[in-house]
Amino acid sequence: MDGTRVTVRCRDCSLAATHDRLRDARTAVDDHESTTGHEVEWTIESIDSGVSQAGADAGVCGRPECANEESPLVDPGPLEPDS
Numbered sequence: 001m002d003g004t005r006v007t008v009r010c011r012d013c014s015l016a017a018t019h020d021r022l023r024d025a026r027t028a029v030d031d032h033e034s035t036t037g038h039e040v041e042w043t044i045e046s047i048d049s050g051v052s053q054a055g056a057d058a059g060v061c062g063r064p065e066c067a068n069e070e071s072p073l074v075d076p077g078p079l080e081p082d083s
Contacts, residue, residue, distance in 0.1 A: 005045040006024075009041050011040070012038035
């Protein structure tokens with residue numbers, strides 16, 4: 001799948017929604033928890049392939065041996081000044 005899909009469900013009421021953006025899902029969770037005091041679960045069902053690749057290249061697990069040394073995301077080096 002080439003898009004993002006996040007499901008948000010409340011443990012304490014009937015809130016259930018699906019979002020196409022992580023930011024929208026996080027906002028929904030924050031809003032609902034802060035206004036109701038309920039505990040909301042969210043599940044990332046799919047994520048854009050570029051985001052997934054960036055995470056894989058950066059070694060998201062935190063271990064240097066997991067990083068893709070060929071990726072500019074690992075250590076892009078200093079930015080070159082604009083000409």
